[in-house]
Amino acid sequence: MAVRTVCVYPDAALRRDTEEITVFDDELKALAADMFDTMYASDGIGLAAPQIGISKKIAVIDYHGDKNVLVNPVITAEEGCVTREEGCLSFPGIYEKVESPEKITVEYSDENGEKHIRELDGFAACVFHHEIDHLNGHLLIDRVSPLKRAFLKKKMAKRAGDK
Numbered sequence: 080m081a082v083r084t085v086c087v088y089p090d091a092a093l094r095r096d097t098e099e100i101t102v103f104d105d106e107l108k109a110l111a112a113d114m115f116d117t118m119y120a121s122d123g124i125g126l127a128a129p130q131i132g133i134s135k136k137i138a139v140i141d142y143h144g145d146k147n148v149l150v151n152p153v154i155t156a157e158e159g160c161v162t163r164e165e166g167c168l169s170f171p172g173i174y175e176k177v178e179s180p181e182k183i184t185v186e187y188s189d190e191n192g193e194k195h196i197r198e199l200d201g202f203a204a205c206v207f208h209h210e211i212d213h214l215n216g217h218l219l220i221d222r223v224s225p226l227k228r229a230f231l232k233k234k235m236a237k238r239a240g241d242k
Contacts, residue, residue, distance in 0.1 A: 081113045082120045083131040085168045088235050092132040093169055094216045099136055100150050103192035107137070111148045111190045114139040123168045125206050127213030130169050138210035142203055152187035152211050155196075163205050167219040173231065177222040179205045 086092045100107065110133070118126035118139060127138040138149045159181030166174045182200040185207055189195060199207055212218070220231050 081116060083113055083117045085117065085121055085126075086130055086132055087171065087239070088169050088218065088220065089232070089239070090132075090169070092134070093129050093213070093218060095129060095134045096216065097129060097134045097136045097214050100188075103150070103188070103190065107150070108190050110135075110137065111139055115141065115146070118168070121168050125210040126168060127210045129213050129216075136214050138214060140206055140210060142206050145203075147197075147207075148190040149185070149207070149210065150188040150190065150192075152185055152207075152214065154183050154208065154211055155186050156182075156184035158182040161205075163202065165205065165209060165219055165222075167209070170219055170231070170235065173219070173234070175219060175223050175227065175231075177219065179208050179222075183208055185211070 114126050114131065117131060118141065124142050125138060125140040128135045136151045138152065140147045140149065157180035160178050161181045162176050162178050164174050164176050181204065182198065183204045185197050185199065187195055220228055223231065
């Protein structure tokens with residue numbers, strides 16, 4: 080398998096529309112394996128395809144050994160609201176307090192096309208919600224106050240200029 084390059088904000092790939100996946104083949108399984116390798120190499124717990132420049136509806140999560148491949152995931156229910164600190168591989172070194180649902184229900188297929196429905200709460204719900212947000216073009220920076228957003232945009236632009 081291969082470690083791919085993670086797109087860092089403001090890379091346009093992070094905002095592109097993603098395509099539904101209809102073919103569950105070896106190519107999809109290889110992509111999922113590469114995504115896990117990339118996520119582990121970056122010390123992450125989740126990674127969405129747009130973060131590696133691929134505009135498809137697939138994300139991978141490994142939260143405390145519970146490995147999941149989410150293909151075409153949809154959040155069908157949300158309950159409650161909690162503020163937690165989140166990080167993102169596309170915003171390296173940045174951690175912000177954001178609001179997210181306390182509980183969610185997610186429907187998705189795995190890399191074999193098998194359908195799943197999961198009810199999640201706590202930080203697991205936060206992780207799934209975060210990765211599904213990526214598949215819909217929503218980023219960590221979209222979930223902070225306008226003042227904080229302006230600060231983070233400047234910080235990320237400065238980092239990009241320093242390279």
